[in-house]
Amino acid sequence: MSLCMNNFCQGATTTAIFGELLCSKLEPSILEAVYNQTAINVAAEMMASIPAFRSNRSNLEKHILKTLAENENFEDYREYIHSPKQYFTRFIMNQAVKYLNNEKKKIQTIFRGNLKNLKLKINNAVFVATDEVLKKHGNADMWMGCFSKPLIEDLKFTEISNVDSMEMTDFDFLSNIVTEGLTKMVKNLRDADIKLEMLQKRSEEILTDHFCQCCWAQCPFCKAVCIGTMKDHDGEHSVPFHRANGIRGMSYRGTENLCCNFCTTVAQTDKEFYPNGESEELFPYKLYRTAGGVFATWNITPDCSELPYWKWFVCRFQQDLENLYSKKFQGSGIIPDEWKKYTKEDALESLNNYI
Ligand SMILES: [Zn+2]
Ligand SMILES: [Zn+2]
Ligand SMILES: [Zn+2]
Structure with missing residues (x-):
């Protein structure tokens, strides 16, 4: 997206508009990045604290069999026997949802920590970009390039281009606008209730990638699932325990x-x-x-x-x-x-x- 700066806006007004526009463009990508990082952290927390997730797929299967026996629900068994991958995925999702709802406070703390880290990183990028442009007597394009560079890994946002660089000269002022806007925005994000549904999909993806990207071949006699940890593994399929x-x-x-x-x-x-x-x-x-x-x-x-x-x-x-x-x-x-x-x-x- 490019911003058309027409002739009516000049100097300080241009700078203020530019700063505010930048902040409004940053907000959704900050939110996305923080939720994404939090989902990664939460998936790791789940793998460390949920017994079924603590080890490999064989351990997960052991917990599944335990849960199946405890609940004595034949319909669940039927799905496990005939559609094992589907049942494993459902089991993982149920565990994940339970964790998310029980550990909301802990997750909120992780979220705020990630938000704080990202804010510090962006503030630093503002500072470095401003310093560089002042030293080299650069223009707005140079500021933008310098600002974006250290954030490219964390944030997905499009640069604001085609700014009339002649109009923008006061980069200290720009720096203040962006920093203040960022502080206000981060405070709002921090105080808002965390949206668990925005974590659920990504953390489930991480878990299913971890546990379900493996061999799902079933014994031609009893349908027990191969314990191969790789999807197209070498050698023959095998499982330590077959069934009647x-x-x-x-x-x-x-x-x-x-x-x-x-x-x-x-x-x-x-x-x-x-x-x-x-x-x-x-x-x-x-x-x-x-x-x-x-x-x-x-x-x-x-x-x-x-x-x-x-x-x-x-x-x-x-x-x-x-x-x-x-x-x-x-x-x-x-x-x-x-x-x-x-x-x-x-x-x-x-x-x-x-x-
Ligand atoms: Zn304008
Ligand atoms: Zn068998
Ligand atoms: Zn196999």
Whole structure:
């Protein structure tokens, strides 16, 4: 944007108008910069103080599983199992909103600190620009260039150009106008109630970038999410704990029976599977990679890593799972008695082995 200074404005008037215009242009960019910096600080505060955010994604997942068990809401579980990224994002947002509302006072203090720092930086730029122009007998363009230079990283504002530099000569006066205008503006911003919604989006973005820019591949058998921390990582997908396959709706073909096997356990047996609903070809679990496609991209180690958490889950939500998939844990998919002995406490405790 350029300001047209017409012939009627001269000398002091031009300087005053210029100074006030500059202040009014600075205000939105100061506000934006301070909110942006505060969002960065607040996201860091959240990562330091919210237990679910304190470490990596595996730790976050552990807290998600804990919260899911505590709330015992099947609809949440369904989203977590079938749309993990969507559920993780929602969980992160809920935690962030809770934090923002609970820590408003602390956030206001951070905001005011950032505002103060920026004000000092701008005042210093005014001082340096004025000093330089006076020393070199420069004009308004030179002042503007000198003023903008140290602020370019912090503030997004367009320079005021096409000022008739012959009209503006009193740079001490300009310096006073800008400094006073800035003081008044900063005081108003400082006293205003902080708008949490202006922090929410940016801080959530920082958190989801941190936790969700990773591999989201799901085990072709049980839908457990790969723990790869990079989006397109080298090597095969893997996860330390798989789930019972009926949890995601896997069933025995031609029956109403849900599967009740953990992938890691069944991979040690001589059982076979159809890679999809249409396939006529059976593949042995032991050689699951020969089924090709996504099966060839996973490393499923045959072991006995059956997390009691999922055994408790299947027993607790048996009815909901059966309704969701219109099938039953019966016949070959009957739930072993051993699974029924786990309490919710056992389930939660088993999560401590999770990372
Ligand atoms: Zn004018
Ligand atoms: Zn699996
Ligand atoms: Zn992966």
